Structures are given as C-alpha cells and as structure tokens.
Amino acid sequence: MADVAINTTSRSAKAGSRARPVSGVRKFFQKKSTVAFFMALPLILLIAILVVYPALYSIHLATLNKSMQRYVGFGNFTFLFTRETFWMVVRQSCLFAITAVIFKAIIGFVAAHFVHNVPANKQRKWRGMLLVPWVVPPAMSTLTWLWLFDPSYSAFNWILAHFSIGPIPWTGDTGWARFAVILVNIWAGAPFFLILYLAALKSVPEQLYEAAAIDGCNWWQRVWFITLPMMRNIIAITALFSLIVTFANFDIVRILTAGGPLDSTHLFATWAFKLGIESSDIPLGASVSLFMFPILAIAAIFILRDINQRGNEAS
Amino acid sequence: MTRRKLSRRQFLATTAATSAALITAPYVRGAHAAGKLSMAFWDHWVPGANGVTTKLVNEWAAKEKVEVTIDYVTSQGNKNLITIAAEAQAKSGHDIITMPTWWPHANVDQLEPMDDIMKELIAQNGKVNGTVEYLAKEGDKWIGVPCTTGSQIKGPCSRIDLLKKFANIDVQEMFPAGSPPKADNWDMDTFLKAAEACHKGGNPFGIGLGETSDSVDSAGAFLLAFGGELVDAKGNVTVKTDAVRQWLEFYKKLMSFMPPDVPAWDDSSNNKWLVSGKGAMIMNPPSAWAVAKRDAPKIAEQCWTHPFPKGPKGRFAPFLPFINTVWNFSPNKSAAKSLLTFLLQRSSAEQQVAASGGYDLPAFEKLLDFKTWAEESPPKGTLFSYPDPYHTQTLSIAASPAPPKIAQQIYAQATLTKMCVRHFQGEAMEKTLDWAQSEVEGFMRT
Incomplete structure (x- = not known):
C-alpha cells in the first residue's frame, strides 16, 4: 500500500511540474489493472486456445449426430x-x-x-x-x-x-x-x-x-x-x-x-x-x-x- | 529525371514478344515440377520394412518430379486413429493417409473416389478378397485402395511338436508346403479335442478374449464359421439365432481349455504366450513367429502357420487390411493416385512383402505367389500357407456382414468377446444374448 501511495505522489508531482495533462489513453495504460491484464494476456490467450476453444468445440460436437451432419441437441x-x-x-x-x-x-x-x-x-x-x-x-x-x-x-x-x-x-x-x-x-x-x-x-x-x-x-x-x-x-x-x-x-x-x-x-x-x-x-x-x-x-x-x-x- | 515515353508501337511489340516467349519457351521442368505430396503411412512393426516403402516412394518421386514427405504414424497407442480423426476434423493434413479396417467408411464423405485406379489395378493384379470389397467400397464406389504393408491374416500359428505330442495332429502333413492341403478333418471338433489335449498336456492354446483386435478377430472368424452374425448385411439384428448359440457354447468349451487370464489379454499377450514356449497354438500373423526366430529360435523351428478349422458354414479367417486413402481436400490428388498405383505394381508389392519377412499380404489374387512365403524359415515352408494359396478359407472380418458403421461399433467395443466371457463366467445364455441385443440396438444410431 505504501508503495502505491509513494508512486502516486511522485507521479502527480512530476505531472504537476510538467503541467501537462495526462491523456485518457495514457492513464488507461498506467493503471495497475491494465498492466496486470496485459501481463496475464499471454496466459489468457493460451488458456483460450488450449482450453476454452476445445471445450466449446466439444460442446458443439456433442450436439451433432453420429455422422456429424445434423444437430440433435441433447x-x-x-x-x-x-x-x-x-x-x-x-x-x-x-x-x-x-x-x-x-x-x-x-x-x-x-x-x-x-x-x-x-x-x-x-x-x-x-x-x-x-x-x-x-x-x-x-x-x-x-x-x-x-x-x-x-x-x-x-x-x-x-x-x-x-x-x-x-x-x-x-x-x-x-x-x-x-x-x-x-x-x-x-x-x-x-x-x-x-x-x-x-x-x-x-x-x-x-x-x-x-x-x-x-x-x-x-x-x-x-x-x-x-x-x-x-x-x-x-x-x-x-x-x-x-x-x-x-x-x-x-x-x-x-x-x-x-x-x-x-x-x-x-x-x-x-x-x-x-x-x-x-x-x-x-x-x-x-x-x-x-x-x-x-x-x-x-x-x-x-x-x-x-x-x-x-x-x-x-x- | 527524364521520363521515357512508350509508344503504342513499342508497347504492342513488347507485349507480343513477351507472350511469344512465354508460350514458345521450352518448359523447364524443375526437380519438383509436379508439386508436393505428403503421406502418412502406417509405421511397420518389422524393422527395415519402412525403408523399402521409402525407397519405392522416392523412386516414384524422382521419376514424376514430385516433392514427397513421408510420415510413418504408429498404431501404438492408436496414434494413427488420432491422426485420422484430427485431419478429418481440421480438413487439412496429409494427401494420402493409411487407414485401418473401418476408418475409410467412417470418413467416407471426405475421401476421394478411387474407382479409376482400382479398375486398373484389378485388371492388372486380379480380384481383391471380399473383406477388402466390404471395407474399401461404398456401394459401387471405391473409397480406398488396399495397402500391402500391414495387411494380414490372423490365422493359427501352431507348435508342430506339441500338436503331434498331445493331439496326434501333424500340421505339416495337413497343410504341406508346396502342395494342396489335406485338411478335411481340420474342423471344430478336431480343434476342440486338440485344445483339450494340449491343455491336459500343460501347453494350452492361447486365444485372447480381451477387448483388442486379436481377440475380437478370432471370435469373429469362429462366429462366421458357425454361420452366426449379430447384425445382417441389411442392418437387422440377428443376435438370437441358433448359430450364435452354438458359437457361444463352442467358446465356453474352448475357454475351459485355455489359460484363465485370457479375458485380460491384449494383442501382445498371445505373442508372449507362443514365444515363452507355454502355448501350443495362437491366432496371429507371423510377427510372433518372427519374434521367436530372434528371441527363442528353438520355438520358432517348431512353428507352422496354417488355416483355421472348418465350421458348419466353412473355413473363415480374419483378414485385416490397411487401406490407403486420399482426402478430398488434398491439393494433389492425381499425384496421390499415381503413387498408390505405383505401390501396387507387382514388383513394388513383392519388395514390400520380402522386407516384412512375409508379414504383409497383398489383397489382390495375382499377388499371392511371391517366393517369400515359400522360402521363409525355420522350418522351411512355415509361412507357405499364410497367404492361403489354395483359397481354403473365406477371408472375413469380425462383425461383418453388418453395415460397416454398425460393425465398427461391434468390433471396437468387443461385443463378441464380451459375450463369450459373460457366458463363460456363468451368465445364462439368454441373458448374454439379451445383453448383446441391447448393445447392438444401441449401435444403430446414425
């Protein structure tokens, strides 16, 4: 918590000294949650490709008939x-x-x-x-x-x-x-x-x-x-x-x-x-x-x- | 910078010259001018057998100027089945893929018709056996070509000495090398008596009753010999017939003369049974004998491969073909067909059979007279009867003649061996039949 407070203060001090408004996009990319998201993105993509897509595909397959040409629901x-x-x-x-x-x-x-x-x-x-x-x-x-x-x-x-x-x-x-x-x-x-x-x-x-x-x-x-x-x-x-x-x-x-x-x-x-x-x-x-x-x-x-x-x- | 202006006359002259050059220039054929071709062939058990196929493919590729990529896909752990399923789903992969038994029918909608080359090959090499017609043809349309490599008959491989000693049967005399068989007495009764005698002698027959293909194939051949089928060719359930009952009774007796663990056997168990010297007979292609030749030469010297015993409806033997197919999404179908035709030329097939030590069996009738089977030893002539040169057997596959998509379920889920085991373990015959009927009805879904 202390780290965050210090960082915020120093950042606002810098921003104030330059007296230049921080753009919305820049703010967005400086957010901790955004950084965290981008750091986790490779893993999220990996899971999406190797877990989510096959899981959804298997649900799709499970709704087909034996020759996979007709939708049979449950x-x-x-x-x-x-x-x-x-x-x-x-x-x-x-x-x-x-x-x-x-x-x-x-x-x-x-x-x-x-x-x-x-x-x-x-x-x-x-x-x-x-x-x-x-x-x-x-x-x-x-x-x-x-x-x-x-x-x-x-x-x-x-x-x-x-x-x-x-x-x-x-x-x-x-x-x-x-x-x-x-x-x-x-x-x-x-x-x-x-x-x-x-x-x-x-x-x-x-x-x-x-x-x-x-x-x-x-x-x-x-x-x-x-x-x-x-x-x-x-x-x-x-x-x-x-x-x-x-x-x-x-x-x-x-x-x-x-x-x-x-x-x-x-x-x-x-x-x-x-x-x-x-x-x-x-x-x-x-x-x-x-x-x-x-x-x-x-x-x-x-x-x-x-x-x-x-x-x-x-x- | 000055800009040169192209006059109308110059433009016409340049265009004409370029067109003429393109049309009239000699066609320069590069090393791979006819494109690329990839193939997934079955990875052979026999060391060196893949090498001959590679050599043949390269020979063809050099002649036809095609760049080839060969992958040998093992059937260990069903890797070949997974590859087929993945390529079928992705609609992408190799141009040619070797499929075992039921898979051409399972993927029929995605396979290139092979009528053109099969007509040519049949005209050249003679008829193919009925099992290949059943598995590689849909209606009148060929969906694959039978492959020489890996195709096999899983007939009896008997110990000459033990059958003589315990059952007073001379298998070499019944099925002599080089002359027609004298095997009229080789029927189900003789077979059961021999099984009983060898069991009493301490060297029982080893015929698996597990859920893998060797077990299912034997059970299927015996069922057909009794005239039984679980589903007929039209798709009607025919479980509750006298022929099926007779077959179950036969198997119950046979199981009492075999090792108690046969319900747990896999495809390697019967091989081990023969090579260990414990067994008097197994049902297998010559791979078990080949292993014995390497690891237990004294046992190999006593092995003799020969046809099945005769049942009320004849002598049936399981034939397991591999089938080469071309995906309909392949970009180079004509090259694929050209290669498959080349691989089924007599000289190619003969080289493949020789490289496999006689294990591989072509499906065409004119390709069953190669010298390999007559010459392999020890003992000399041990494989002479393996390709069934006198056509004493009907080559079949378990669960036939049911429509292949139903038969595949019966085969893969080992319904036949499960029936035998259930009945042998004490379940009443009619209860076993009820169970089988229910299972088979479940396989009818489309």
Missing part, C-alpha cells in the same frame, strides 16, 4: 442415459476417484508426519525419494505396473506362488482389475498430498503443540485438535484438485486394463476415447467426456463454499 446425452455401460462408467468413475483420493490423502498425511519428524538434515533425501512416483511420467510407471500385473507373467504372482498363493488375475477379474487401477493411482498421486501436507505441517505454530503438551494432550489429541483444524483448508483444496485430476484420469486405466475386463474399469475419459476415437463416434465420445464437467463442478462448489465459509468465520 440427443446424445439422452441416448447415453439409456445405456447400461454409461451408468457403469458413472459408478466406476465415482468409486475410482473417491477411493483413490481418500487413500492418497491418508497415505500423504501419514507420510508427511513421518517426514516432518525426520531430522532436518535428512529430510531432503526422504522428500526426494518419496516424490519419485509423482515425478515419473505416469505412462512410463504404469507400463512397469502392467508388467507387474501381467496376466501370464506377473511378478507379484511369482512371489505369491512361493507362498502357495494365487495366481491372482490382477487385470482379468473385475474386482482385482479395479483394485489394480486404484492402487496404481494411489501410488502415483500420494506424493502430491505428501508434499502439500508437509508444507502445511511446517506452518503450524510450534507453540500450539507446546501448549497442548503442557495441557497433557496425547499424540492423537494433538493431531485431532491442532493439526487437522490447522490443515483443513489445505486438505480441502488438495482433495478438490486431486478429485478433479483423478476423475479425469486416462493414462493409468488405458495402459493397465484399457477399460476391461467387460468394461469394468472404464472411466469417463477412457470410455470417451473408446467411443469417440476407436468407434469413430466423436459426438458420443464428446458427450461422455462432458459429463465430467457438471459432476466436478458440483464437487468444486461444495468444497470451495466450505473453504470460504471457514475463511469468513476466521475473519
């Missing part, structure tokens, strides 16, 4: 409501995203505590190692998982065979295939939670824990009454971000199971690809992918509203 959406597979995909996407996000959050929370308690000079090493699953390109790491889960030559089954267990049809049975795709998603995504929770943990004032210790609080009470309330906003935000990314996941399912067996691991994105690209029904594929939007929008509204409410209570 015809594709109403058609999808009549398909058994569509409802299966809705259920699976919810199951996949919610289960994966919950486990990622729990694992991230626990791991963040462990790393937080590691002596400071060794923390970097642990942080680096634990971030590896998140840093490796998912397509590459999922290929490794695919070999581990391979129907015929699974490394896991080879190990289990030594204990006379299995073989387990990791990707051949509905239940196991769902477990496999969720597991890989958790493995790849938990470090994201870990790193954010670790940052949040570091920002919790140490005095609160000291006061709690004086009051005789045990570990659980410290977590429940101090850590969790202090981290509520970051937990909500990470959960929202992760929910969006997990819901829209494509690579893990595509590589690991391609949606099988019997479509039992398809998510919106993979099923949209199956319909749109592999079956040459681009309008229907576009319609399936658009279903993600309202579902995620509702989740975002609830989570952000909660954060806002708490922000208001705090102020």
